[in-house]
Amino acid sequence: MSTIDTTCLLTDRYALADSFTYAVAEKAGAYATARKVLTGMQPDAIKAEVKAANIRGRGGAGFPAGVKWGFLPPPDPNKPVYLVINADEGEPGTFKDRTIMEKDPHRLLEGCIIAMRAIGAHTTYIYVRGELVTSIKRLEQGIRDLRAKGVLGKRPFGIDHAMDIHVHPGGGAYICGEETSLLNSLEGYRGEPRLKPPFPAVSGAFGMPTIVNNVETIASVPDILKLGGAAWSALSRLPNDGGTRLYGVSGHVKNPHVFEGPVGLTLREMIDLCGGMLDASRPLKGVIPGGSSTPVLRPDDLVHAPDAAHPLHAWHGKSHLDVPMGVDTMRNLGTMLGTCCAIVMDSSVNMVEAARNLMRFYHHESCGQCTPCREGTGWLAEICDRIADGHATEADVELLVDVSNNMMGNTICALADGTAMPMLAFVRKFRGEFLAAAREGGVKNGRLDQAVVPLLGGRAA
Amino acid sequence: MPFQLTPERDKHADELFTRYPTKRAVCIPLLHLCQEQNGWVSDDVIEYVATRLGLSTAQVKGVVTFYTMFHQRPVAPNVVWVCRTLSCEIRGGKTIQEHLEKRLGCHAGETSADGKFSLRKAECLAGCGQAPMLQLNDELYENLTLAEVDRIIDAVAAKTPTQAAPAASHAAAAKE
Numbered sequence: 001m002s003t004i005d006t007t008c009l010l011t012d013r014y015a016l017a018d019s020f021t022y023a024v025a026e027k028a029g030a031y032a033t034a035r036k037v038l039t040g041m042q043p044d045a046i047k048a049e050v051k052a053a054n055i056r057g058r059g060g061a062g063f064p065a066g067v068k069w070g071f072l073p074p075p076d077p078n079k080p081v082y083l084v085i086n087a088d089e090g091e092p093g094t095f096k097d098r099t100i101m102e103k104d105p106h107r108l109l110e111g112c113i114i115a116m117r118a119i120g121a122h123t124t125y126i127y128v129r130g131e132l133v134t135s136i137k138r139l140e141q142g143i144r145d146l147r148a149k150g151v152l153g154k155r156p157f158g159i160d161h162a163m164d165i166h167v168h169p170g171g172g173a174y175i176c177g178e179e180t181s182l183l184n185s186l187e188g189y190r191g192e193p194r195l196k197p198p199f200p201a202v203s204g205a206f207g208m209p210t211i212v213n214n215v216e217t218i219a220s221v222p223d224i225l226k227l228g229g230a231a232w233s234a235l236s237r238l239p240n241d242g243g244t245r246l247y248g249v250s251g252h253v254k255n256p257h258v259f260e261g262p263v264g265l266t267l268r269e270m271i272d273l274c275g276g277m278l279d280a281s282r283p284l285k286g287v288i289p290g291g292s293s294t295p296v297l298r299p300d301d302l303v304h305a306p307d308a309a310h311p312l313h314a315w316h317g318k319s320h321l322d323v324p325m326g327v328d329t330m331r332n333l334g335t336m337l338g339t340c341c342a343i344v345m346d347s348s349v350n351m352v353e354a355a356r357n358l359m360r361f362y363h364h365e366s367c368g369q370c371t372p373c374r375e376g377t378g379w380l381a382e383i384c385d386r387i388a389d390g391h392a393t394e395a396d397v398e399l400l401v402d403v404s405n406n407m408m409g410n411t412i413c414a415l416a417d418g419t420a421m422p423m424l425a426f427v428r429k430f431r432g433e434f435l436a437a438a439r440e441g442g443v444k445n446g447r448l449d450q451a452v453v454p455l456l457g458g459r460a461a
Numbered sequence: 462m463p464f465q466l467t468p469e470r471d472k473h474a475d476e477l478f479t480r481y482p483t484k485r486a487v488c489i490p491l492l493h494l495c496q497e498q499n500g501w502v503s504d505d506v507i508e509y510v511a512t513r514l515g516l517s518t519a520q521v522k523g524v525v526t527f528y529t530m531f532h533q534r535p536v537a538p539n540v541v542w543v544c545r546t547l548s549c550e551i552r553g554g555k556t557i558q559e560h561l562e563k564r565l566g567c568h569a570g571e572t573s574a575d576g577k578f579s580l581r582k583a584e585c586l587a588g589c590g591q592a593p594m595l596q597l598n599d600e601l602y603e604n605l606t607l608a609e610v611d612r613i614i615d616a617v618a619a620k621t622p623t624q625a626a627p628a629a630s631h632a633a634a635a636k637e
Contacts (some may be wrong), residue, residue, distance in 0.1 A: 092546045092585040130493065130530045131542075131586055133599040166480045171489050171528025174584065188488030188514070190527040206482050250548040250589035257590045292547060292585075341589065343548050357547050361584050367527075449553045449593075456553045456593070457606045 007235060007244050009223045010216070011260040014103045020138045022145035025106035031151060033222045034113045038157045041225075046118035050221065052229030054242030056263075058096075059086055059177070059214030060291060060338045061414075062241075062327030071201035072209050075120055082210040083116050084186065084200075085126040085218055087135070088170050088177040091291035092361060093343040096246040097215035099258050101128065101135035104219075105142045109165060111218035113156060114225060116163050119211055124165040126215075127182050130172050139167045174365035178413045179212040181367065192369045193413035216246055237264030238326040247325075248341030252278040252348075252452075258341075264324035267297070270342060271321075282346040282451060286429070287321065289330060290338025292358050293418030295425030296351075297321065297335060335425070348451035351430040352437045355423060356384035357448065362419040373416035376407035380423055387434060390442025397434045400427050464505035470494050474513070484514050488524055492531055501532035529584075537572045537579040537624065539617055541565075542596040545582045548589035553605070557593045558582065560607050564614060576624025578614070 013019045013028050022030075037046060051066030072081060085108070089097040100108055112124045128136050143165050146152040154162045168186055170176050176185045180194035183205050204210020220243060224232045233242030241263050247270050248258045254275030261273075267287050271277065277284060286296045297320045305312040311332045315323045323329050330337040345354065363381040368374045383400055386392040404420035411417075427434055437443050466474055474494060477487045491513065495506045502525050504518075511521045525531045532540075543558045558569060561580055565573035569582045588594040591603030595610075602613055 089587045090585055093548050093589050094585075095587045095589045095591075098587045129587065130489075130528075131596060131601075134601070168486075169490060169493055170530075171492070171524075172530035173528050185489065186486060187483065188485035188524065190523055206486075248590055250592060251551055256592070288547075343551075343589070345551060349551055354547060354551075357545075357550050361546055364584055447555060448547075448550045449555050452551070452553050453556050455606075456556050457608055 007262060008260055009227075009235075009244050010100070010107065010220060010246065011104075013107070014099070019103050020105055020142075022106060022142060022149075025104065030106045030222075031110055031113075033226045034110045034151075035157050037114050037225050038117055038159050038161070043118050043120060046114060046225065049225055049229035050118065052233060053220075053224040054229075054233040054236070054240055055217060055220060055224065056241050056327045057214055058216035058220070058245060058339070060091065060293070060336075062337055065213060065217050068201065068213070069115075069119055069211060071199065072119060072211065073202060079208050080123070081119055081121040082205045082208055083112060083119060083121040083124040084179075084183065084205055084210055084212045085112065085124060085215055086177060086179060086182055086212055087126050087128040087132075087215045088182060089129060089132070089215070090174045090177055091293065091339050091341075092358065093250055093288060094248065094291045094339040094341040095250070096248045096258050096339065096341055098132060098135055099246070100215055100219050101132065101139055105135070105138045107222060108215055108219045109139070109142050109146060111221035112165055113151070113163060114221050115211070115213070115218055117159075117161060121211070122162050122164065124163075125168050125186055125205065126165065127168045127170060127176070127186055130169040136167055136169055143167065173367070174361075175367045175413070175415060178415065181413065182212065183210065190367070192367050193415075195412055220245075235262050236326075237262050237324055238329065241326040241328065245340060247273075248339075249274040249344060250341070251344035252282070252284075252346040253344050254278055256344075264326055264329075266324055267321040267342060268319070270325070271344060274344075277344075277346060279346065279451070282348050284321075284344065285347045285349055286345045286351065286354075288343040288345075288422070289325065289335055290340050290342065292343070292361065293336070293414075293422060294330070294338040295335040295421050296429060297333070298429050301429070303333070336421075346451070349448060350443050350446070351426055351433045352384065352388050352443050353446050353448050355426040356381070356388050358422060359384045359419070362415065366415060366419075370411035370413075370416065372407045372410040373419070376403050376416060377419050379403050380419065387437050388443045388446055390437070390440075392438045392442075394435055394438045397427060397431070397438055400434070464495065464499065464503070464509040466494065466509075467498060470498055485516065488514060488516075488521065489528070492521075492525065496531060500538070501535050537577055538621055539577055539598055540579045540581060541614075542581045542583035542586065543569070544584070544586045544588065544592070544594050544596075546585040548585070549592040549594060552592035554593045557595065557605055557607070557610060560610055561595075561614075564611065575618075577618055577621045 018024045055065045056062040173191045176191040181191040185191040200210040236242045250256045301320045303315045305316045327337045359381040363377040366377045404423045407416040407420040511518045545554045572579045594603040
């Protein structure tokens with residue numbers, strides 16, 4: 001295997017002492033790009049660079065950020081444009097945006113300044129999960145420092161484009177990571193998603209044109225402008241999916257953590273970069289590639305793409321774990337790239353229990369607005385309980401599939417699909433385990449943490 | 462007596478209104494500010510927020526009940542949230558919670574016998590790579606071992622005065 005290039009751009013200040021302070025970040029180069037861009041480039045030129053960078057949204061949907069910016073209507077003095085940063089990181093398995101906000105909040109703030117200039121916004125709201133108190137404190141301190149330096153205010157870097165940034169704490173609800181639900185929450189309502197269209201670019205926060213971007217997407221903007229869009233894009237191993245990105249690995253690896261690498265690392269490389277499997281005696285069983293809503297992959301499933309025209313033909317016959325992680329490659333594999341934060345599960349994990357854990361999560365987090373989701377997530381959780389507890393028949397396994405299929409595509413937002421897709425994948429790829437539990441009176445050992453109890457210095461009750 | 466913010470928090474609240482084009486957008490930040498002072502979101506707090514935002518109490522209550530961070534009943538001065546979602550669960554989340562239940566003498570959703578801690582199960586807290594983890598008040602504690610959990614609880618318990626009998630909230634909270 002070729003050596004893995006773990007270029008540090010986005011993370012190049014992470015290791016500095018007090019990297020979150022203005023003084024340290026500024027000394028290490030923060031705001032140099034913003035100054036150059038604001039004083040020397042027109043908004044259209046900035047947008048062109050971001051488009052050339054081919055940056056796919058880092059929040060999970062993978063929509064090209066440069067294209068999204070292009071959806072704004074023509075400027076209208078009566079319609080202020082808002083930039084809203086989605087920092088409601090809560091997708092199970094995902095813990096990357098928190099590292100930016102805690103270790104280098106100034107990279108995000110610099111990105112906001114450049115983005116506001118590009119899209120003609122004067123105000124940014126950073127919607128941060130309420131639980132992430134350290135992130136909120138460090139961003140707020142950063143904003144105070146920027147105001148004191150005049151970087152935020154009437155004339156940032158001397159140009160006539162007033163700017164301000166506010167941190168808005170959430171109240172604790174997974175659904176608020178959905179962009180329209182986030183906007184409702186920002187406006188002081190229950191976090192229930194809105195029907196689209198109108199899309200936020202036309203009518204978003206407070207009914208005004210709004211661009212909603214993920215933390216990592218905007219934190220990448222300074223590097224894109226510093227290197228130039230095309231050069232930044234070329235850092236990637238894949239076409240149409242540019243740059244470097246944050247990868248996260250949790251679960252049964254030796255050293256779970258977040259790191260940066262070019263777009264297109266494989267899951268196997270990610271596991272290697274985290275020191276390999278936690279215990280050599282317990283082989284890899286399944287990987288959830290990009291947050292819990294993305295369908296699980298098995299290491300022993302091979303890519304079947306004999307047709308030379310198939311987009312995955314280059315990996316024909318290889319394990320799913322050897323396909324590069326990109327928005328398009330993962331979609332062609334029948335899963336999703338999501339947030340690019342993988343959950344690694346070894347042979348100690350019972351997949352019925354793993355599915356049950358996630359279905360409980362989605363049942364808890366469904367906002368209740370749409371019936372297929374409110375009822376569907378509840379029934380999936382209940383049927384998983386029944387199978388795991390030994391009160392089920394084999395027909396209940398089919399019922400999981402049936403309920404899932406009736407949720408997909410029938411709701412306002414993607415939470416129902418994000419529940420049904422992983423549920424279907426668990427059943428399809430580990431059907432034997434579900435059928436055995438249904439047939440044999442449940443899961444014999446339901447604990448998911450039995451294997452790691454010795455590491456905690458205690459014994460299971 | 463009706464709920465009032467302290468003068469310092471009141472000033473902070475005034476500043477919040479300058480950030481948004483509508484009054485209603487202040488709802489969640491203002492609720493956080495009130496809960497920080499009052500410990501939980503009582504009917505008096507809801508009344509106060511509604512009056513200040515020009516909303517009905519039903520509208521504010523609708524917001525309060527939607528979000529998990531707002532306590533709708535009194536809680537202990539310290540709230541422990543143990544993450545039980547998949548990444549933590551496969552690295553020991555359940556063991557951590559069982560240890561805390563034994564240690565505090567209460568189940569998740571209840572308050573400890575000494576009234577110092579309320580124990581809660583949490584969904585993913587964005588610390589998956591440092592699992593198992595928990596949140597205690599404003600702090601996230603990660604890469605936990607049982608000894609580490611004891612150390613954290615000891616340190617916070619020592620700083621917390623013994624509480625009046627929590628019996629009422631004990632039973633009520635268990636229903637949540």
